[in-house]
Amino acid sequence: MISDVAQVTGALEDTSVALIVLNGSEQFCQPFFRFLADLRSSKATVPPLVILAGDSSEGFAISSLRAGAVEYLREPIELATLAQCISRFVPECTTQPKETALTGGEVLVGNSPVLQALRTQIRLVAASDCNVLITGETGTGKELVAQLIHRNSRRNKNPLVCFNCAAIPDTLLESELFGYERGAFTGAAAANQGKLMAANRGSVFFDEIGDMSPLAQAKVLRAIETKEVQRLGATRKHETDIRILAATHHNLDELASANTFRRDLYFRLNVGRIYLPPLRERKVDIAGLVDCMIVDLNKRLGRRVEGATSAIVRRLAQYDWPGNVRELKNVIERVFIMRESGRISEDDLSFVLPERKPPAASSLDEEIHSLRKALATCNGNKSKAAETLNCSRMTLYRKLAKCGLSKQDAAGI
Numbered sequence: 001m002i003s004d005v006a007q008v009t010g011a012l013e014d015t016s017v018a019l020i021v022l023n024g025s026e027q028f029c030q031p032f033f034r035f036l037a038d039l040r041s042s043k044a045t046v047p048p049l050v051i052l053a054g055d056s057s058e059g060f061a062i063s064s065l066r067a068g069a070v071e072y073l074r075e076p077i078e079l080a081t082l083a084q085c086i087s088r089f090v091p092e093c094t095t096q097p098k099e100t101a102l103t104g105g106e107v108l109v110g111n112s113p114v115l116q117a118l119r120t121q122i123r124l125v126a127a128s129d130c131n132v133l134i135t136g137e138t139g140t141g142k143e144l145v146a147q148l149i150h151r152n153s154r155r156n157k158n159p160l161v162c163f164n165c166a167a168i169p170d171t172l173l174e175s176e177l178f179g180y181e182r183g184a185f186t187g188a189a190a191a192n193q194g195k196l197m198a199a200n201r202g203s204v205f206f207d208e209i210g211d212m213s214p215l216a217q218a219k220v221l222r223a224i225e226t227k228e229v230q231r232l233g234a235t236r237k238h239e240t241d242i243r244i245l246a247a248t249h250h251n252l253d254e255l256a257s258a259n260t261f262r263r264d265l266y267f268r269l270n271v272g273r274i275y276l277p278p279l280r281e282r283k284v285d286i287a288g289l290v291d292c293m294i295v296d297l298n299k300r301l302g303r304r305v306e307g308a309t310s311a312i313v314r315r316l317a318q319y320d321w322p323g324n325v326r327e328l329k330n331v332i333e334r335v336f337i338m339r340e341s342g343r344i345s346e347d348d349l350s351f352v353l354p355e356r357k358p359p360a361a362s363s364l365d366e367e368i369h370s371l372r373k374a375l376a377t378c379n380g381n382k383s384k385a386a387e388t389l390n391c392s393r394m395t396l397y398r399k400l401a402k403c404g405l406s407k408q409d410a411a412g413i
């Protein structure tokens with residue numbers, strides 16, 4: 001039985017990664033999870049912890065991640081898969097770039113199948129040197145993914161320069177992107193190399209690329225094609241070696257088809273493609289995200305909040321999160337501010353999370369329509385109608401009651 005944190009951290013001192021094999025149920029392993037959490041919150045340097053478990057339940061995965069594991073693997077596992085996972089955390093035995101934590105400790109949190117696949121995509125794309133288009137709703141983590149791609153690429157010794165295309169007017173665009181010579185215009189007291197040159201041998205992140213004006217699109221395309229930039233007021237051009245990462249919440253395929261976005265630029269950017277699904281489609285990630293946010297806030301604000309109750313996590317999972325992870329982060333921060341210790345509970349949440357809305361009238365109307373249609377097609381036979389609607393007879397009755405359709409109503413359809 002391990003109980004001494006100091007003894008264990010001593011043993012782990014020169015370890016690149018610790019593989020922990022756990023045989024037993026989630027409940028059985030709880031004392032060990034608590035021990036791991038203590039280990040991680042101690043001041044000692046702890047290597048990445050990878051857990052390999054026989055228990056494949058979601059609860060076990062959440063407990064592992066809450067305890068601070070960087071990876072949770074299920075038995076049985078192919079040796080090659082295990083080796084590949086371990087090698088990501090051991091710099092000297094990997095041929096692939098290591099998935100590093102970002103400056104400020106920011107990492108991609110989530111263990112849903114979508115997020116696991118996303119990590120692989122990021123590694124593959126980062127190892128190539130292609131331009132990448134990152135799409136997804138606002139707040140899904142597009143900028144975070146751009147940072148991860150850059151940090152895991154061979155360009156990571158050079159800067160990642162961010163440029164918000166929606167925030168810069170055309171009048172400033174050229175000087176901001178391409179730079180200027182001293183005296184090029186009134187107020188240009190000193191020369192400026194511009195964002196593209198600042199990103200030389202590194203990457204440029206064009207945020208909100210779908211909002212880039214046609215003029216800017218033309219200029220950027222030219223810079224990509226010629227691999228050269230010319231400062232305002234300069235006579236000579238400078239060669240550049242830049243990788244472009246671009247993000248948008250628009251459907252760029254549609255914009256390009258409608259000629260609102262240049263197709264030639266679209267094809268240049270759309271080489272590597274990463275899509276970030278909204279949080280409502282991967283709610284299993286919420287628990288891990290909340291835990292990481294609390295750990296982060298504890299560090300930043302010097303508090304000792306222990307975590308969130310399971311009830312609050314369930315309540316959070318009932319909400320649709322139109323603002324995605326950013327909105328979740330804001331909600332947790334607002335709740336956290338009112339707490340010094342203990343666990344965040346559902347009561348704390350009632351002040352900050354919008355009430356669940358009843359289904360919109362239109363969706364209710366749609367449901368009534370489809371019920372009536374199914375019953376009419378099946379001459380009022382409820383078993384057959386239930387079959388048509390892909391539900392049980394009992395569910396059909398519940399739906400009829402919810403829509404205010406009596407059995408007689410239904411029979412008369």
Ligand SMILES: Nc1ncnc2c1ncn2[C@@H]1O[C@H](COP(=O)(O)OP(=O)(O)OP(=O)(O)O)[C@@H](O)[C@H]1O
Pocket residue numbers: 106107108109110136137138139140141142143144145207247249289325326329
């Ligand atoms: N999987 C994740 N793990 C940890 N933090 C995340 C994750 N996804 C998003 N975040 C955090 O959520 C916030 C919003 O993310 P980000 O700014 O990358 O979103 P975005 O898609 O670029 O948004 P926008 O389109 O509005 O610019 C950031 O603080 C980011 O660190």
